C-alpha cells in the first residue's frame with residue numbers, strides 16, 4: 001500500500017473508531033458530531049453534499065429528526081456499529097475508492113451491491129412468486145457462496161442482499177454472515193421462521209438486517225402467502241424489536257394492494273412494530289405465470305412514487321420505490337450498481353431480468369464484470385432520457401432483446417424466454433410501455449423538472 005493510502009486509512013479508522021465510541025455512549029445527544037465525522041469520511045463533494053442534505057432535513061423536518069433519534073436511541077449497539085462500519089464506512093467510503101480503481105484501470109464497473117439467491121427452497125408457495133418455477137432440489141453449495149462472497153469482498157463490495165427461496169432456510173448462510181463480518185447482509189425473508197434463537201444469533205452478529213415481505217395487512221398478505229403468515233411476520237417483528245435489531249419491509253406492489261401498502265394506516269402500523277424502512281417493488285411480469293394486467297396502471301405507478309416521497313418527509317420512516325426513485329440513481333442500475341446471482345450461479349443483471357452470459361460457479365466475478373453483458377448494458381444506460389421510464393423490460397423492452405442478442409446472453413427462466421422470443425408477450429410489454437410513456441412524460445416534467453442524476457447514469 002502506498003504511504004499516502006496508508007495515512008488516509010489510519011485517519012479514517014480513527015474517525016470510524018470515534019463514531020463507534022459515540023454510538024456506544026449517547027449518540028442521540030451527539031448528532032451534530034456524527035454529521036461532522038461523517039463529512040470527514042466522505043470522499044468527494046457529492047458525498048459531502050449528500051450528508052449536508054440529510055443534516056438539513058434532520059434540522060428542518062420534524063419527522064426526519066424523530067426517525068434518526070429513534071434509531072440512535074433504540075437500536076442495539078452492536079447492530080448500529082456494524083451498520084455504520086459495514087454500510088457507510090466499508091461499502092460507501094472505502095468501497096467506492098476500491099471499486100473505482102477498476103473503472104480507471106480498465107473501464108470495468110464493480111457493482112455497489114450484490115444480490116445472491118443461494119437456494120430457491122422455501123417453506124411457502126406464494127402466488128406469482130418468481131421463485132416458484134425453479135428446481136428446488138438444486139442450489140449453491142457453501143463452497144460456491146463462500147467463493148463468490150469472498151471474491152466480491154476483495155473487489156470492494158460490502159453490501160449484499162440475500163434472496164431465494166427463503167434465505168433463512170439455508171443453514172450455511174449463518175456461517176457466511178459470521179465469516180464476512182465486515183459485509184452488511186440484508187436477507188429478504190417471508191418471516192415465518194423467526195425464533196428467539198434467531199434473534200440471539202442476529203443480535204450477536206450485528207451485520208444482518210432482515211426485510212420482511214408483506215403485501216399489506218393480514219387479508220392481502222395471507223391471500224398471497226397462505227393463512228397465518230401475516231401473524232408470524234408480526235411475531236418475528238416483535239422479537240427483533242425487543243432486541244433492537246433493525247429490520248425493514250419489502251412490499252410487492254400490484255394493482256390490488258398499492259393503496260393499502262402506501263396507506264397511512266399501514267405505515268403507522270409498521271412504525272409501531274419497529275420497522276425502519278420499506279422497499280416497494282412493483283409487480284413485474286416475470287416468473288410464474290407472468291401477468292401484465294397485474295402490473296400497476298400508469299397512473300398508479302406515478303402515484304406510488306409520489307406517495308413514497310411524501311412518506312419520507314411526513315413520517316418517521318424511510319421508503320424506497322425501486323422504480324420511481326430511478327431518477328436519483330441515474331435510471332436503470334442493472335449490471336452497473338448491482339447484479340443478481342441466481343441459485344444455479346448464473347449472473348443476471350437484475351433480480352427481474354433473467355438473462356445471463358456467465359456463471360459464477362466456473363468463472364471469477366471480475367471476469368464476469370468485464371464481460372459482454374455488463375459492457376453492453378452500461379453502454380446503453382440510461383435507456384431513456386426520461387428516468388421515470390428506466391427499465392429495459394417494461395419501459396424500453398427492445399433493450400433486453402438487443403443486449404441479449406449482442407452479448408450472447410441466454411434466458412435463465414421461462415418468462416425471460418418469452419420476453420426474448422415470444423412475439424405475443426413482447427407485444428403486451430410494448431403496449432404497456434406505450435401506455436405508460438405519456439403519463440411518465442407529464443410526471444417527469446412536473447415532479448422532476450426533467451432532471452435526473454446523469455452523473456450516476458454514466459457510472
Ligand code: SF4
Pocket residue numbers: 322331332333334350351352353390391392393
Ligand atoms: S432492469 Fe428494470 S427492474 Fe432491473 S434495475 Fe433496471 S429498471 Fe430496475
